[in-house]
Structure formats: structure tokens, C-alpha cells
Amino acid sequence: MNNPNDGLKYLLLDLNSYFASCEQELDSHLRGKPIAVVPMLNVETTCCLAASYEAKAFGIKTGTLVKEAKQMCPDIIFVQAQHEHYVYFHHQIINAVESCIHIAQVLSIDEMLCELTGSQKKIEIAVELSKKIKTTIRSKVGQCLRCSIGLSTNPFLAKVASDMKKPDGLTLILKKDLPELLYTLKLRDFPGIGPQMEKRINQFGIVSVKQLCQLTQTEMKKLWGGINGDRFYLWLQGEDVSLPHSKSQSLGHQHVLEPKLRDRKSAYQVTQKLLIRAARRLRREGFYTKKISLHVRFADLYDSFDSYENLEETQDTLTLLHAITRLWEKLPQHKPFKVGVTLSNLIEEKHHQFSLFKTESRENLMQTIDKINDKFKDKVYFGALCDRNQAATTKIAFRRIPKMSEF
Incomplete structure (x- = not known):
């Protein structure tokens, strides 16, 4: 039976190795092979825009230089980016997801956020809905287009959950499991903590997620230097605190x-x-x-x-x-x-x-x-x-x- 305090509210969908998956969907000969999408072919000074999971197994990722990728995986196949196809698939995926649940916000070319309503907040129904979304994308758009889905009480934790199991993952983060469920993560696994922020956090003597979660709200606010610390503290508690809407600057x-x-x-x-x-x-x-x-x-x-x-x-x-x-x-x-x-x-x-x-x-x-x-x-x-x-x-x-x- 569901605990009302678990409060599932959000579903975040993250398409796995999106550009590379699109290329494998377009060309069956690329499936199951290590490929990297690049801005242009035969230019070793450029970098990889995306890598298939077969390429990621060799340590190749977004930002890896072409010449380094060749050293890491001599059999890698480079494919020139076809951005119009990625946009086409993006809109097809939106239609597929919308046939299952309304999309509250398109976050990027490969991420979208949905808000659960009514009975969808029940764990078993949310899980079945997530499985339906995955099946619908594969059947209506393409077999190679897999996604990881995170379910949680706020968009921040839904994003964290979506990153915890890839590819084709489905992860729940419930209030009753906080904060212990997060302790296995690294600081950089949290959205908003990049190299500079991690360095700042380390300077406060915090090197683990467990230490971060043990801070008080006042300490978190001091660490972040303002209201963002308040939000981060509440997000880690599972509270749904929205960011203010910002228009393009x-x-x-x-x-x-x-x-x-x-x-x-x-x-x-x-x-x-x-x-x-x-x-x-x-x-x-x-x-x-x-x-x-x-x-x-x-x-x-x-x-x-x-x-x-x-x-x-x-x-x-x-x-x-x-x-x-x-x-x-x-x-x-x-x-x-x-x-x-x-x-x-x-x-x-x-x-x-x-x-x-x-x-x-x-x-x-x-x-x-x-x-x-x-x-x-x-x-x-x-x-x-x-x-x-x-x-x-x-x-x-x-x-x-x-x-x-x-x-």
C-alpha cells in the first residue's frame, strides 16, 4: 500500500546516448557497434558530440577528442552529425510521450519532464506508466531509442533518479528512502554541482554526499551563498520547491x-x-x-x-x-x-x-x-x-x- 508521504509527483525522461542512438536507428549496420557522432569527419582536432554505449564501454564520452577516441577504441566508427534527423526524432518522441502523459516541460533535445496527477502518483501506476512510455517510444519511433526514467517528489530528484541507472533504467526516489538512498552518489552526480561548485564544497570540508546531506538549511545557504542553498536543502529533503520562471536573457x-x-x-x-x-x-x-x-x-x-x-x-x-x-x-x-x-x-x-x-x-x-x-x-x-x-x-x-x- 502506498504511503501518502511518499508523494510521487514527477517523471523525468532522459533519452540514452541520444544522437548516437538516432544514428543507429537510421542505419542498422551501426547497431551494436562502437560509434561516435562528430561535427565533421576526418578532423582529428574536433571532439565527439555523443557516443554509443558500445563506445562508452571503452571510456569514450561527449567531449572526447577524435584522436583520443581512436586510441581508446581502434574499431570505433565516426558518423557526421545529422541534426535535422535528431530534431525530427525529438518531435516524434514528444508525440509518443504525449500519447501516454502530458509533458509539462521540454528541458532539452533529450530530456522532458512530466507532472504526475491523480492516480498516476501511486507507485505501481507510475511504474506501469513509465514502462508504457518506453514501449511506445520503441514501437512508434524506433527500437534503438531507449530512455531512462526517474520518478520522485520533485524535478531535481527525478533528474537524479533518471541518471542512476543507464541505459533503459527506471528508478524511484521516495521520501522514506531519503537521504540514505543518495549516499552512494558522488557530489558531481547532482545537477548544479560542476567542477567549480564541487571545489567550493570541498573547501568547506565536505567530500561526500552523506556529509552534504547532514548540513542544516542555514549551513547549506551559507555554502551556496544565498537562496539557492535553501532550495538545494529542500530538494534533498524531497520537497517540491520550484525555481522562478526565467525568460531568455x-x-x-x-x-x-x-x-x-x-x-x-x-x-x-x-x-x-x-x-x-x-x-x-x-x-x-x-x-x-x-x-x-x-x-x-x-x-x-x-x-x-x-x-x-x-x-x-x-x-x-x-x-x-x-x-x-x-x-x-x-x-x-x-x-x-x-x-x-x-x-x-x-x-x-x-x-x-x-x-x-x-x-x-x-x-x-x-x-x-x-x-x-x-x-x-x-x-x-x-x-x-x-x-x-x-x-x-x-x-x-x-x-x-x-x-x-x-x-
Whole structure:
């Protein structure tokens, strides 16, 4: 019989080795083999975006350099990322999950959170629901697309639970099992504890999850330096304390350059294309920007260049192109390896301060170009980009899923 104090409330679904699993679903010859998804083939200086579980058995993971992966597993197969397929499968998986339970929040390309209601909060029903979701994804989307599911009393613990057993796991964390159930975990197994936070925690003399769980709420608040400590303490107790809703504060794109594009002229043209795409997103999502930033990492030394310019509120592509040109002129004479553009200090359209000198015809032009590109798949672009129009194609940031129209 269920204890009402167990309070199951959330189901978090985490797709296992998602990019690699998509590739194995697309090509049956890759199934059961160690594969790694990479941004581009035959470039040893790039890194793996994802690894199949067969590759993970050799220690290969996201971020492993291609040349290191070859040493770790001589038989590894490298596959160039096909982001449009990952987005397609993502939407198919959403439809499959929605046929079983409503998705409260899509967290990333490979994670989604569901809120349990009514009888779904009962342990046996929640477990059967989880099994149904797994079966539905495999039958409606693909046999290779496995997921781990975590069930708990808050989203934080549901995420922790989903990571405890992979692949194809199903784990419950109930209040009655806290905090002892967490003692086998490492500090870095908790969302929100990265290398820097772990170092800070260690400086307080805490090296284990058991020690962390024994802190008082006041001590936890001091450790985190504010309200996040309160939340973390309550999450570990199994309480459901939500984070405040935050709206997008920045958007941007970055791209690792192919070897043939690692010269200043080509890198600049790719940067322009990234900016044009970001400006289009800015208009689509209903924002104006007040700050533009340029990031360039160099191939010939372990260094990077960062610069920014404050702007009057704008969402105009030409205005932003002029700004990025001014920033680019400050760039040192080194060989570019990676370029990135960020638009920040975003203002919602409804709060935009209209200028007396606003060029309405320019805004209409930008909106018209957006509509044409949406309809005809990016057939309209700026002349300077003609010879780089196939560079910097749409990629996936794990926390942002592109629309299919962006491919």
C-alpha cells in the first residue's frame, strides 16, 4: 500500500546516448557497434558530440577528442552529425510521450519532464506508466531509442533518479528512502554541482554526499551563498520547491570551423552567417537586443578573443552586421578555430522603446526576408555570404531545439 508521504509527483525522461542512438536507428549496420557522432569527419582536432554505449564501454564520452577516441577504441566508427534527423526524432518522441502523459516541460533535445496527477502518483501506476512510455517510444519511433526514467517528489530528484541507472533504467526516489538512498552518489552526480561548485564544497570540508546531506538549511545557504542553498536543502529533503520562471536573457550561435575555413576572411563570413541566423531568431522569438558579443578561439595557441558592443535596442540584421564588423576589426592576427556570436540584454517587443527615427521600411524588409526564407528554405541571403552559404549549417545546442524550418 502506498504511503501518502511518499508523494510521487514527477517523471523525468532522459533519452540514452541520444544522437548516437538516432544514428543507429537510421542505419542498422551501426547497431551494436562502437560509434561516435562528430561535427565533421576526418578532423582529428574536433571532439565527439555523443557516443554509443558500445563506445562508452571503452571510456569514450561527449567531449572526447577524435584522436583520443581512436586510441581508446581502434574499431570505433565516426558518423557526421545529422541534426535535422535528431530534431525530427525529438518531435516524434514528444508525440509518443504525449500519447501516454502530458509533458509539462521540454528541458532539452533529450530530456522532458512530466507532472504526475491523480492516480498516476501511486507507485505501481507510475511504474506501469513509465514502462508504457518506453514501449511506445520503441514501437512508434524506433527500437534503438531507449530512455531512462526517474520518478520522485520533485524535478531535481527525478533528474537524479533518471541518471542512476543507464541505459533503459527506471528508478524511484521516495521520501522514506531519503537521504540514505543518495549516499552512494558522488557530489558531481547532482545537477548544479560542476567542477567549480564541487571545489567550493570541498573547501568547506565536505567530500561526500552523506556529509552534504547532514548540513542544516542555514549551513547549506551559507555554502551556496544565498537562496539557492535553501532550495538545494529542500530538494534533498524531497520537497517540491520550484525555481522562478526565467525568460531568455541571451541567444546566439557558435561554430567550429572546418580546416579549409580557418582563415580570417572565411571565418568572418561564417561569423556573419551566424549573426544573420541569430538576428532571425531574435525577430521570431519577439525580442530586441541591446548588446552584441563576439567570441573567437584560435587554432595556433590556447587563447581566445572576446569583445562586445552596447547598442540601442534593435533587431535589425544590417545594424547588427555593422556592429560585428567593428568588433571583428579588433581581432588579433591569429588563425581562427571557432567563432561565436551572442545577442544579450534582450528586451521583449512589448517593452521596446520606439525611436522617433525608426526605419519602418527596414523592419518590413527584414520581416519579408524572414518569410521568404521560411517558405523557400533560405534562398535569400546577403551577397557577401555567397561562397560560405553552406558553412555553419544549423546545429543543436542541447538546451535549445531548432525549428525544422531552420535546416
